[in-house]
Every structure is written in structure tokens, then in C-alpha cells.
Amino acid sequence: MFIHELYFYYISLKTEFVDIDTYREWLNKAFLDDNNKEDILLELQFCTDNIEKTIELIKIHLYNRQNSVDYHAVMKMIISELKEQYKNKTMLYQLTKKLYNIWTMFPENISSEKPFIILNSIDDPWSWNDEERVEQGIEKLIKYYD
Numbered sequence: 008m009f010i011h012e013l014y015f016y017y018i019s020l021k022t023e024f025v026d027i028d029t030y031r032e033w034l035n036k037a038f039l040d041d042n043n044k045e046d047i048l049l050e051l052q053f054c055t056d057n058i059e060k061t062i063e064l065i066k067i068h069l070y071n072r073q074n075s076v077d078y079h080a081v082m083k084m085i086i087s088e089l090k091e092q093y094k095n096k097t098m099l100y101q102l103t104k105k106l107y108n109i110w111t112m113f114p115e116n117i118s119s120e121k122p123f124i125i126l127n128s129i130d131d132p133w134s135w136n137d138e139e140r141v142e143q144g145i146e147k148l149i150k151y152y153d
Contacts, residue, residue, distance in 0.1 A: 011080040017065040018112040024105045031055055078117045103130035122151040
């Protein structure tokens with residue numbers, strides 16, 4: 008599960024989908040977990056105040072592990088976070104832009120499949136000021152794995 012979580016935080020930090028405190032909380036739990044023997048955790052602990060260095064370290068760590076990532080597990084984590092952010096329905100425009108940016112972070116062969124492809128067009132209805140369609144798209148994504 009660790010590699011999927013790491014990938015989630017990589018794309019989430021890079022796109023500002025989650026804040027640094029949420030990441031730090033996860034990192035502290037992962038670091039203290041006796042079952043987690045990943046060397047990168049110590050390195051990440053040392054650079055929590057430098058988000059750019061954090062992102063670069065995670066990117067390097069993931070480079071040779073792309074085939075190990077369960078992208079559907081990552082998407083479920085994105086949807087879980089989306090549910091929380093969508094509850095108050097404020098800043099929907101920014102939220103949909105972040106979701107589009109997340110879509111660009113997936114490998115091409117993954118980003119063209121469902122449900123990932125939904126992220127590609129989730130902000131399209133803003134072009135014609137259709138907030139209702141934006142909400143429908145978000146709700147469709149949220150319910151995808153139900």
C-alpha cells in the first residue's frame with residue numbers, strides 16, 4: 008500500500024490538492040509504522056519544510072516503481088479526498104482545475120481509461136458557466152467505485 012500512498016501524495020502535493028499538514032500527518036504515521044521499512048521515509052522526514060525537495064525525492068523514488076503502482080488505489084484516495092473537499096461546495100472552480108492537473112500526472116496509458124479520463128473534462132462546463140454540470144461531473148466521479 009505504501010507505494011500507492013506515496014504516489015497519491017506526490018501528485019497531490021504537486022497539484023496542491025492536499026495541504027502540507029495533511030502530508031506531514033501521513034508521513035509521521037508511515038514513519039512510525041513498524042511494518043514500513045522504506046528507506047525514503049527518513050529522507051522525507053528531513054525535508055518536510057522544503058516542499059520542492061520533497062516532491063523531487065518522491066519523484067526519484069517512484070521512477071523505477073511506476074509498474075508497482077495500483078492506479079485505481081490512488082484514484083480511490085483522490086476520490087476520498089475529493090469527497091471531503093466537495094462537502095462545502097466552495098471554490099469548485101479551483102477544485103476542478105486541481106483535478107484536471109491531477110489527470111495530467113497519470114501515465115498516458117492510465118489517463119485514457121475510466122475513471123481517470125473523467126478528470127480530463129471535469130472542468131469543461133465552466134467554459135459555458137454551467138456549475139450544475141460541474142457538480143454532476145464531480146458527483147459521477149465520487150460514485151465511480153461505489
